Amino acid sequence: MSVHVGVVIFPGSNCDRDTTRGLALAGAEPVELWHETADLQGVAGVILPGGFAYGDYVRAGVIARFSPVMRSIAAFAADGGLILGVCNGFQVLAEAGLVPGALLRNRGLRFLGRDVRIAVEQPDTAFTRLAGPRRPLRMPIAHGEGCYFADEATLDALEADGQVLFRYVREDGSVAGDVDDPANPNGSLRAIAGVRNADGNVAGLMPHPERASEAILGSDDGLVLIRSFVESAALAARAERPIEVPAT
Amino acid sequence: MSSEFRFAVNVTPKPGILDPQGRAVEGSLGHLGIDGVSAVRVGRRVELTVAADDEAAARLVVDRLAGELLSNPLIEAYAIELVQATSSTTSTSPVEAEVR
Numbered sequence: 001m002s003v004h005v006g007v008v009i010f011p012g013s014n015c016d017r018d019t020t021r022g023l024a025l026a027g028a029e030p031v032e033l034w035h036e037t038a039d040l041q042g043v044a045g046v047i048l049p050g051g052f053a054y055g056d057y058v059r060a061g062v063i064a065r066f067s068p069v070m071r072s073i074a075a076f077a078a079d080g081g082l083i084l085g086v087c088n089g090f091q092v093l094a095e096a097g098l099v100p101g102a103l104l105r106n107r108g109l110r111f112l113g114r115d116v117r118i119a120v121e122q123p124d125t126a127f128t129r130l131a132g133p134r135r136p137l138r139m140p141i142a143h144g145e146g147c148y149f150a151d152e153a154t155l156d157a158l159e160a161d162g163q164v165l166f167r168y169v170r171e172d173g174s175v176a177g178d179v180d181d182p183a184n185p186n187g188s189l190r191a192i193a194g195v196r197n198a199d200g201n202v203a204g205l206m207p208h209p210e211r212a213s214e215a216i217l218g219s220d221d222g223l224v225l226i227r228s229f230v231e232s233a234a235l236a237a238r239a240e241r242p243i244e245v246p247a248t
Numbered sequence: 249m250s251s252e253f254r255f256a257v258n259v260t261p262k263p264g265i266l267d268p269q270g271r272a273v274e275g276s277l278g279h280l281g282i283d284g285v286s287a288v289r290v291g292r293r294v295e296l297t298v299a300a301d302d303e304a305a306a307r308l309v310v311d312r313l314a315g316e317l318l319s320n321p322l323i324e325a326y327a328i329e330l331v332q333a334t335s336s337t338t339s340t341s342p343v344e345a346e347v348r
Contacts, residue, residue, distance in 0.1 A: 149322070
């Protein structure tokens with residue numbers, strides 16, 4: 001049986017269908033989780049998709065943080081459950097304090113929708129396990145508030161702890177600069193495109209792997225991240241059911 | 249006795265936090281023929297009314313929602329200001345008396 005992965009739908013989510021499609025391509029059974037439900041239906045992992053949850057009013061992600069489904073997701077996270085936030089989903093996780101840092105208005109103020117390149121900084125995580133050797137992955141961004149921020153001490157701690165998962169890179173794979181480098185589209189500090197929490201079970205990134213999950217979309221570089229997540233969720237689900245011992 | 253308190257919450261980017269909106273405003277001032285203006289920071293003002301027994305109790309409510317919802321403590325500071333207090337027993341309200 002394929003592993004069940006939840007996809008949260010807030011009012012204003014707009015990447016949920018792309019995400020369920022990406023999950024199906026990666027061999028998972030997607031389960032849609034409406035924002036008003038507190039029941040995660042026993043899923044082995046949860047993805048918070050992109051969009052404009054609750055209209056992004058006040059600050060992107062903050063109102064979504066107080067929805068019933070997010071209370072269950074916070075408990076799921078505390079219990080070691082696997083959670084990935086993409087774009088607006090990353091903003092929701094950051095607002096909820098489930099991943100470190102905050103996403104500020106893009107340095108250039110404009111909403112940006114275009115392809116970027118990111119490099120996997122940590123290949124041995126639940127979110128990147130199949131990504132293989134470091135190479136630029138091409139996938140789109142589509143956000144107005146994606147400038148990653150944390151104070152210097154926190155950034156140093158994140159780096160030391162291997163919590164920086166993805167960075168914006170140039171075409172040749174070199175890490176983009178903080179300011180005035182088109183390869184770092186939103187001006188994120190230290191070109192950070194994605195981070196994980198200290199326990200390693202919750203992560204977020206601004207670029208959209210699900211929008212780059214088949215060749216017909218222009219790139220299938222994102223599929224490896226979705227497949228990594230699905231495989232990790234499957235391993236977690238198996239560990240939850242140690243009773244399935246084959247008869248000998 | 250319950251009263252109504254009208255507050256304003258002013259949310260501003262913390263010192264040192266990049267504020268591209270503030271920078272954009274600053275950048276446009278030249279077009280207006282204005283110079284000598286610097287350190288523009290763009291924030292948000294939220295006004296709301298709280299029903300509570302007294303101002304201290306009302307402030308506790310505002311403080312909580314300002315800290316949890318209206319601002320992100322990592323990047324923003326907030327200040328609470330009382331705009332108007334109105335007693336629900338209309339005849340005792342100095343503010344309403346003044347309006348009459």
